Amino acid sequence: MLIHPWDTASEAEWRPWLAVRDFGQLIASGRDRDLPVVVPTHFLFDGDTTVRVHLARPNPIWAALAENPNVLLAVVDDYDYVPAAWGGTDVPTSYYAAVHLVCTAVVIDDPAAKADLLTRQLAHFEPPGGRTDVSEEVDADRRQLPGIRGLELTVRDVQAKFKYGGNKSPEVRARIAEHLSERAGPHDAAAREHLLSRGSAD
Known part of the structure; x- marks a missing residue:
């Protein structure tokens, strides 16, 4: 993932953002494969260094993990489309927050350990x-x-990118923020909040 200096999310930014998200794509490359295995899944992040997941036994990811336990958990949200005219250029852009967690996976097959994992997940997800x-x-x-x-x-390792016009002047960010308020689309409020919090590279 390309991360410009002005799009880099600090730990103080990405940790609370990730703490309230629990769905992403788990990616296992295996070895000598034409394509990686990509699994959309709910997950439970403990806020520190551990992520817990459970998947069906027939899932194709298990063979890839047996070949290579290194995985990537990719989480993307608060994405938005910014028309070119809003930024005063001829080029439109996308705003989004993305956190990639580079992890080592350990498979859990012990019944008691699986029950404990499920209990932790249900405590988070169940109403x-x-x-x-x-x-x-x-x-x-x-x-x-x-x-x-x-x-x-x-x-x-963590790669965190908050792409919200951090290289734009305060005036341009304020103008885009006004447009986002007017449009009021599904992700506009979240994008606007990120936009106004980003610094200028000027």
């Missing part, structure tokens, strides 16, 4: 009053646990 506890001691759980495998990803 209040929903089921959160999973146990290999429960018959229904014991029968279903073999159908999944868990993944614990240890984060080794």
Whole structure:
């Protein structure tokens, strides 16, 4: 991912952004493959260095992980289209936030460990009053646990990009922000907030 200096997201920016997101694409390159395996998936990030995922046993990612445990978890959100005229140029642009977590994957097959992983995930995803506890001691759980495998990803590196006109003057950013307010599209409010927080490279 190309990251210009003015688009670089600091740890103080990307950590709270990622903390409220839980869906991305898990990418495993394997070895000597024509294409990597890309899996859209929910995930649970502990806010520090660990990401937890569970996937169906037939998923093609397992063969790629057996070849190479290095993976990339890519998360993109708050994306927007900025017409050329808004920036006073002949070239339109895209605004977006992207965080790539470079990780080492460990496969979890132990039933008790899988139950613990699922319990952690359900505690995050389930609404209040929903089921959160999973146990290999429960018959229904014991029968279903073999159908999944868990993944614990240890984060080794982070690439974070917040592309929101950080190289533009305050005047241009303010003008684009006004247009975003007027358009009021699905991602315009979030993009506007990022835009106004970015510094100028001038």
